[in-house]
Amino acid sequence: MPANIPAVVFVGGGPRTAGVLERLAANRPELFSGPLELHVVEPHVPGSGRIWRYDQHPGLLLNSMAADITMFTDASVACEGPARPGPNLAEWAAGVLDGSITDVPDFPHTLREQLRSLTGSTFPTRQLQSQYLEWFYRRAAKSLGRSITVHRTVAVDVSALDAGGHAVALANGRTLHADILVTALGHTDSRPDAASEAWANFAARHGGYHAAPGYTTDVDYSPIAPGQDVIVAGMGLAFVDLLVLLMEGRGGRFEEASDGGLRYLPSGREPRLWAGSRRGVPYHSKISSTLRGEAPGPLRFLTSAAVEALLERHGELDFRRDLWPLIAKEAGYGYYREILTGRPALAAMDWDEFAARYAALDWYSAAREELVAAAVPDAGLHLDLERLDRPFAGRSFAGHQDAQDAVARYIEHDLALRDSPDHPETLALFLALLHVYMEVGRVVPQERLNARSQQTVHGWWHGFFSFADSGPPPHRLRQMLALHRAGLLNFLGPGLGISTDEAAGTFLASSPQSPVTVTAKAFIEARLPATSVARSLNPFLESLHRNGLGTEQRLLTADGIHSTGKLLVTSRHQLVDAQGQPRTSVFGIGPGTSGWGAAAFARPGTNAAPFRENDALARTILSVARGLAAEASATPSAEPAAVGKN
Secondary structure (H helix, E strand, O other), X not given: OOOOOOEEEEEOOOHHHHHHHHHHHHHHHHHOOOOOEEEEEOOOOOOOOOOOOOOOOOOOEOOOOHHHOEOOOOOOOOOOOOOOOOOOHHXXXXXXXXXXXXXXXXXXXXXXXXXXXOOOOOOXXXXXXXXXXXXXXXXXXXXXXXXXXXXXXXXXXXXXXXXXXXXXXXXXXXEEEEOEEEEOOOOOOEOOOHHHHHHHHHHHHHOXXXXXXXXXXXXXXXXXXXXXXXXXXXXXXXXXXXXXXXXHHHOOEEEEOOOOOEEEEOOOOOOEEEEEOOOOOOOOOOOOOOOOOOOOOOOOOOOHHHHHHHHHHHOOEOHHHHHHHHHHHHHHHHHHHHHHHHOHHHOOOOHHHHHHHHHOOOOOOHHHHHHHHHHOOOHHHOOOHHHHHOOOOOOXXXXXXHHHHHHHHHHHHHHHHHXXXXXXXXXXXXXXXXXXXXXXXXXXXXXXXXXXXXXXHHHHHHHHHHHHHOOOOHHHHHHHHHXXXXXXXXXXXOOOEEEEEOOOOEEEEEOOOOOOEEEEOEEEEOOOOOOOOOOEOOHHHHHHHHOOOOOEEEEEEOOEEEEEEEXXXXXXXXXXXXXXXXXXXXXXXXXXXXXXXXXXXXXXXXXXXXXXHHHHHHHHHHHHHHHHHHHHHOOOOOOOOOEOOO
């Protein structure tokens, strides 16, 4: 029986929940102005949560500049609810200093100094970001009045009630009744997969060290000895954090060299790292240039009309056949527009002529390649997305030094392109890919993708976008080069393979493109754990799965049934239960679900997918709450919304 006051329970209180709460407040006047009882279950500080908490190494940074970070739904966001603009991180910091931003704690001296030195182009610390997120949460909570109760504990069990709603058991002994339940747990830990478990057991048998995938700042690296050789699999963002913790975190420091580069001064406590990955190179640097040419406009090729036409033709969508050519064409359009309008000395054709001819050509056509060659004579400026994705494809290394030199040159070239005012076309490409990434979820119905393509979208496409657009600040790549010159970072090359030598008790790392094999007693998997509801170490997610209230997304491909590990949700973010039925009052949002928008915050003015999702979910919650309240008002008696001890 529904309660007179609908109770909404959020399991997880990080930035994604804060965003939905803000959207609840924005949409309430239109959809449901009656009372709500809101519960947020979060063991860490609400707003920042576990991943963005203050208690992290002060050297860990965000991979976005302060002006590119916002929690606010601005006018660019295509949503039904009202836009409520607010300060980005840089504007917030300025407001804290001048007193126009209130409701902030008394910051320690180090954080106050960060505020003073922050500009829009600064890559802020995660400690500072935690304060912005917590301030945003407090602001959202205040706008909802006194309706929110925070439970600084974890949810350990959930079950459906015969009378309706769900019982959410907390570790502190209390049980909450949820008329509406939202799981927004963000990145959680999982039990190791078979390969990681085998490596952990191998290390334990031989007195070695193995770190399974995990959130870098929560992994214990203390058993790694100074000077010890360590194999590292993965060169993405977790790898960047690992370098901070194992190098500067152990007392080393960087200083400017006379040639303008960086020099690393070791403390003597650092290990020696051997790093490789599928691509064999780190993520691309963030970009410091500005656009010179025409400003980007709306997408021209990956549009709702184009997708509808493809569906009429094929019945379902295939990513490689249907979507990737349109994505690549959008990327090329933005890239070449900047060259032809922003760097006309490099152009041999007027932009208007190029744009008209380009629009009529397929991405993979010879005619497009001929058009590009005629318009941009310098072949070194031609956009090759396949080479961008796999920079060492087809390359064989003669030996160890050949691989070292190739990766170092690659990093130097990436910095020359991306950390220079002379190549604004790299920013144009960045913005085009970002625009496409944010729009894919809006114009492409996920349920109309074939199973193989759903895997590709959540796997390869997300990985490619992250590699191209979500890399570290430029100075992190300079630090990698300095560590390489200091002999503390070596490169293994692409296609990294890991095996073990039982007799020697060592891990072996090799690349199929290099004759070199490296052995070491220590091995780190530098990445977040793959999402897996079935293997989750989070008791609430484990309970959802065990009780059949939620299930993993499974795709039928030519190779059989494949599980993505993600919590399956509908387009309305309703959890799908073990019987394949949507739970009308149970919702999931964030990176652990099959939904599109995995991020928690975004760049201003980008029609960000997570903000669209937050608004849509908030409106659905309010609509369900309105129905529950109407049903309760017609019922002679109602049960309380929450039970148990406070």
